[in-house]
Amino acid sequence: MRDVDVDDAYANLLLPARIREAGLDAQDAAFATELAYGTLRWQGHLDAIVVAAAGRPMDEIDATTRSVLRVAVHQIARMRVPAHAAVHESIELLGDHRGRRGFANAVLRRVTATSIDEQVDAIAAGMSADDALALRAAHPTWVVRALRRALDAEGAADELEALLAADNDAPRVQLVALPGLAEPAELGDESTASPLGRLSPAGDPWRVPAVREGRARVQDAGSQLAALALTRAEPVAAGERWLDLCAGPGGKAALLAAEARASGAHLEANELVPARAGLVRQALAAVDPSVEVAVGDGRRYADVDGVYDRILLDAPCTGLGALRRRPEARWRKQPSDVPELARLQSQLLRAAMRAVRPGGLVAYVTCSPHLAETRAIVQGAIADGAEAVDTRAVMTRIAPDATLGGTGEAVQLWPHRTGTDAMFVQLLRRPGGDAAASAR
Numbered sequence: 464m465r466d467v468d469v470d471d472a473y474a475n476l477l478l479p480a481r482i483r484e485a486g487l488d489a490q491d492a493a494f495a496t497e498l499a500y501g502t503l504r505w506q507g508h509l510d511a512i513v514v515a516a517a518g519r520p521m522d523e524i525d526a527t528t529r530s531v532l533r534v535a536v537h538q539i540a541r542m543r544v545p546a547h548a549a550v551h552e553s554i555e556l557l558g559d560h561r562g563r564r565g566f567a568n569a570v571l572r573r574v575t576a577t578s579i580d581e582q583v584d585a586i587a588a589g590m591s592a593d594d595a596l597a598l599r600a601a602h603p604t605w606v607v608r609a610l611r612r613a614l615d616a617e618g619a620a621d622e623l624e625a626l627l628a629a630d631n632d633a634p635r636v637q638l639v640a641l642p643g644l645a646e647p648a649e650l651g652d653e654s655t656a657s658p659l660g661r662l663s664p665a666g667d668p669w670r671v672p673a674v675r676e677g678r679a680r681v682q683d684a685g686s687q688l689a690a691l692a693l694t695r696a697e698p699v700a701a702g703e704r705w706l707d708l709c710a711g712p713g714g715k716a717a718l719l720a721a722e723a724r725a726s727g728a729h730l731e732a733n734e735l736v737p738a739r740a741g742l743v744r745q746a747l748a749a750v751d752p753s754v755e756v757a758v759g760d761g762r763r764y765a766d767v768d769g770v771y772d773r774i775l776l777d778a779p780c781t782g783l784g785a786l787r788r789r790p791e792a793r794w795r796k797q798p799s800d801v802p803e804l805a806r807l808q809s810q811l812l813r814a815a816m817r818a819v820r821p822g823g824l825v826a827y828v829t830c831s832p833h834l835a836e837t838r839a840i841v842q843g844a845i846a847d848g849a850e851a852v853d854t855r856a857v858m859t860r861i862a863p864d865a866t867l868g869g870t871g872e873a874v875q876l877w878p879h880r881t882g883t884d885a886m887f888v889q890l891l892r893r894p895g896g897d898a899a900a901s902a903r
């Protein structure tokens with residue numbers, strides 16, 4: 464917790480390694496995971512309780528004590544750990560540092576003196592309605608507002624609380640059976656929104672042989688649907704050239720590569736960050752090691768005119784649609800990230816629309832429902848001449864049972880409806896070319 468707090472470590476990379484080092488059994492590993500991920504998801508909420516009890520802001524509490532207090536209050540507020548046990552174990556984590564122990568003891572005595580609900584009600588009194596909702600649902604207020612605007616755009620603002628609750632639920636791991644290499648039935652019995660997907664059986668997904676053998680992967684069903692929208696929008700002609708423009712770490716590239724192999728298309732991948740390009744190569748190794756992975760800024764494809772038949776632009780974004788999978792992410796993002804990302808997204812989409820051939824398809828995808836990263840970017844491309852393809856019709860054909868959101872011809876998936884991350888998908892066609900070229 465301290466490494467995430469102080470060094471900006473990623474919990475989902477750090478925790479599995481720490482659990483392995485500690486040699487925890489499955490039950491203790493599950494408990495440690497809920498302690499860490501739950502505390503990180505609820506951090507803003509827990510901090511408000513700690514600050515009220517401590518009478519000082521979090522940044523005036525040393526990092527170790529801060530982390531210990533958050534974990535302790537999470538156990539008291541949200542897990543079924545008896546308060547005396549949570550307090551005792553937490554204080555022990557502070558070793559023999561008398562100052563920290565005394566302070567933490569005093570704070571936790573206050574926290575355990577009344578019910579958590581009463582404390583939260585007292586903190587919320589006098590707050591604006593948005594701030595109070597943000598406190599109760601443990602999201603920053605600007606994120607609550609952005610999510611409400613995105614839901615409101617499709618007339619579903621009344622689903623906001625359900626969405627916030629879904630963000631706070633630990634999601635089950637979802638798997639994809641790579642076409643031509645594995646069948647979904649090999650992965651388990653519980654289906655997902657994707658025709659290629661299954662919920663991972665409880666425990667480590669590596670216990671599933673197809674996952675160990677690289678024939679299946681961990682992947683959210685929303686990501687699967689986004690990739691399939693591009694590959695299955697219309698028939699593939701042998702020899703088509705596909706590009707995954709922002710491919711790292713390679714989840715969708717692996718699925719695109721399997722789809723390309725099955726249909727006689729050729730995939731190329733590109734990624735800005737060299738280390739992430741390495742992850743793309745790893746992801747592709749079991750599917751098609753011959754896929755070329757270029758390293759560089761995707762905006763340079765603006766100089767490549769009309770070369771590709773299909774391009775996936777899974778754009779760098781705020782990730783506000785995947786908050787349930789990245790426990791600490793919501794507290795790290797800033798509203799000021801949005802305009803900067805939107806500028807990059809527009810430039811990348813302009814490059815993709817140039818690099819695709821006339822009549823070819825670009826899938827613009829984000830794992831964020833923020834309207835500035837979704838609708839506004841697509842509207843910009845359409846103003847520049849791109850043609851919107853009815854993505855809803857394509858997705859309905861691929862996933863007939865999924866409850867699709869979105870406005871116009873775009874698809875917006877939602878965790879509380881489809882059990883997926885909140886992926887946004889819009890297929891765009893470069894004007895010109897002829898219909899025959901699309902179905903060569």
Ligand SMILES: C[S@@+](CC[C@H](N)C(=O)[O-])C[C@H]1O[C@@H](n2cnc3c(N)ncnc32)[C@H](O)[C@@H]1O
Nearest residue numbers: 709710711712713714715735760761777778779
């Ligand atoms: C949303 S992620 C892509 C996820 C990937 N499609 C997958 O399914 O695993 C966006 C990626 O774009 C990369 N990126 C950021 N800026 C870029 C740029 N200017 N050109 C190319 N890639 C970029 C990021 O490093 C990141 O790996």
